[in-house]
Amino acid sequence: EVQLVESGGGLVQPGGSLRLSCAASGVSFSDDYMNWVRQAPGKGLEWVGRTKDKANSYSTEFAASVQGRFTISRDESKKSVYLQMNSLKTEDTAVYFCAREGYSSGPDFENWGQGTLVTVSS
Amino acid sequence: QSVLTQPPSASGTPGQRVTISCSGSSSNIGRNYVYWYQQLPGTAPKLLIYRNNERPSGVPDRFSGSKSGTSASLAISGLRSDDEADYYCAAWDDSLSGPVFGGGTRLTVL
Numbered sequence: 001e002v003q004l005v006e007s008g009g010g011l012v013q014p015g016g017s018l019r020l021s022c023a024a025s026g027v028s029f030s031d032d033y034m035n036w037v038r039q040a041p042g043k044g045l046e047w048v049g050r051t052k053d054k055a056n057s058y059s060t061e062f063a064a065s066v067q068g069r070f071t072i073s074r075d076e077s078k079k080s081v082y083l084q085m086n087s088l089k090t091e092d093t094a095v096y097f098c099a100r101e102g103y104s105s106g107p108d109f110e111n112w113g114q115g116t117l118v119t120v121s122s
Numbered sequence: 123q124s125v126l127t128q129p130p131s132a133s134g135t136p137g138q139r140v141t142i143s144c145s146g147s148s149s150n151i152g153r154n155y156v157y158w159y160q161q162l163p164g165t166a167p168k169l170l171i172y173r174n175n176e177r178p179s180g181v182p183d184r185f186s187g188s189k190s191g192t193s194a195s196l197a198i199s200g201l202r203s204d205d206e207a208d209y210y211c212a213a214w215d216d217s218l219s220g221p222v223f224g225g226g227t228r229l230t231v232l
Contacts, residue, residue: 106155107221112166
């Protein structure tokens with residue numbers, strides 16, 4: 001059974017930094033694209049970014065709204081993916097979900113974590 | 123403002139058939155697959171439909187998807203009270219080089 005468990009959320013001031021973690025189990029991991037998707041309170045889903053698989057050199061891609069402020073890394077030995085968030089803004093307040101992408105050439109997020117809440121406020 | 127457009131709400135009575143629309147453009151739905159997600163209150167989204175009309179294992183055949191041009195639809199037949207949830211469409215957008223979502227449709231079972 002695939003499990004994704006996020007951690008690291010919390011309250012941070014505008015301009016601050018935070019690192020989220022997502023630990024995976026029941027997956028190959030090195031063959032998986034791992035994504036971050038967020039949901040602001042009472043709002044819809046927004047894709048944040050992803051790291052591709054080993055075959056694609058674990059390259060990363062980001063939404064324009066976070067490009068240059070957020071980075072994604074992964075630790076294969078721990079089957080974990082990380083979202084480093086810098087220069088945080090109040091509009092980054094959201095529940096952040098880690099999601100494992102399938103193989104259908106599109107945003108088929110087959111597995112999701114429970115989410116972790118990030119609140120950016122002074 | 124979401125890239126994909128969905129009606130904010132939909133409703134139906136138990137046993138009815140309801141459809142939820144999703145409108146996009148040539149850079150997303152027009153040339154890429156459409157995906158649908160169900161989000162029950164307080165939970166993470168769940169993949170409901172992939173590649174326009176395919177269901178992951180475990181998703182009942184009451185749920186079906188279709189696509190035509192730059193629009194797509196999710197149909198739910200034999201509506202049940204536990205179908206009450208938010209539904210989101212998604213597609214890859216070639217212009218934005220990333221996935222985009224609809225704003226979500228809240229389905230109420232009356």
